[in-house]
Amino acid sequence: MVYNQKIESFIESNQVVSEPESFKSYSESTQGKALEPWPYIYIDSIQKLRAELKQANMMVLRLGSRPKNKGSFFSLVKAKDSYSDFFFLDEKLFAALTPELFLPDVSIRSLFPFQLLPKVTETSVVNLALASGLLPHALSVEKSESLLIPATGQSVFSFEFRPRGDHDATLLHQQGQVEIDAVFVAKRDNRECLFIVEAKHGDKFDSLAKHKLLYPILSLLPKIPASMPIIPIYLRSIKTDRGIDFFIAECPAVTKDNKHMLALDSISPFKTHAFHLANY
Template sequence: MLFQNIVLEMQANKQNVSSAQSFQKYVSTNNLKANTAASISIDSIKKLPKTLRDCNTMVLRLGSRLGDNQTYFSLVKSNDVNDFFFNDQALFGQLQPELFLPNVSIRSLFAFQLLPKVTETSVVNLAIASGLMAEALNLKDDKTIVVPATGQSTFTFNFKPLANEDVALEHINGQVEIDAVFVAKRDGKEHLFVIEAKHGDKFDSLAKHGDKFDSLAKHKLLYPSLSLLQKLPSSMPIVPVYLRSIKTENGINFYIAECPCIVNQQDELYSLDTLSPCKVQALHLANY
């Protein structure tokens, strides 16, 4: 097992969070062979090694350190490994998507109908251009959302992996990808909406773990939110949104999970395990 030494050390010391350390140095010191990205860049529960799943432990990538370009990581143990993931089946499995009829011109959406295969980026743009995203997020004050920004860069921020632990982790100069971000007015106030998108044909389950359904790692949404938070005034909240889309024979089902606002408060440290949706909704866009 790749992380066996750390897991045993955490058990012996009764720790729930391991100290951040260089992954490359850890592998070299323990005479192991492993790919850095595949081992510590976990974006769904299906990619988390079974040995870590079985002991309710998540691995988190934590960027680099000053004067050291190696990639750092930490292990975090909870009572339930699902604390670190948005479980698609649990969130959306019981929802019946309602038909959404765009209140925009056919011309503005025509290009989307020409695409033989939709990508996560095009799905986000379609949800916004059609007005579906505005409907789901209750943006009655601002129906016209501009094309969202997207990209990736290196960011530094602190967070708590577990709310009931005093331990904080530092993500330093680590690469963070942002699927989509846009500003819109809701309830008379400007908000920054951070979208993490995932597209597929169905809610897959693990072949040997029928109770473990496809998912999104929570840090994939928390990291972008915290990366942008430090650039905002306290008057502009961030709304993290998980957008899960599924292609059907008749169109696309959009499942939207909205999390509570994150606000730039100087001494506030947000925790990974408590990032949970406060609202879920499912809408169907036909003929796409």
């Protein structure tokens, strides 16, 4: 087991967060060779979390790189209750919801291209949810004559964050890659808001690692006005034989004023919605 030595040191020292270190160096010292970091530290769902970490109620977090050190850095974090502190669990969030039929009030012409796609991706799902008006409706944003066009992309960012809300320990994510599925601006309650969407598409419920939302939030927060809140959104879409079910979880707004209250395990949805878009 790759992380057994690290887990044993946790138990002996009663740590909550391990010191960041190079995965290349760690794997060389414990496994006798440098392992490719992607399968071990790039975790976006519970299914990808290694068994020894699940059993120990721990999460592994990728932390970018460090000057004069090769390879990706990582740290282990012990959960307060269970490893689910670090994941959105679809069954817990959405299983009790029955998707409501959503009828778009936009022209068939504007949505026709989406019906031509042989395979739906996370990007196309977000675009469809916006173009149809489904996501704006779910989020109660004000209607606008202009289309909501999301930006998407990836880049390297540096920021500090707390992995546990009940602990003062901080981790540095330095010059690490952050992917952003979608970000768009819309007005709600007469206030301009920045919505960050992490989308997952499939044929069944799954899970999402919370850092997939936290990292984009902290990457973009320094670049926006202090008066503009960031609204984190988790969008899970399920393909059915009749169309697509959209399950939407909205987390509390983050601003520069309340950033200090934000921690990885504190990200928790307070609103959920479910809608069905037929014939897609």
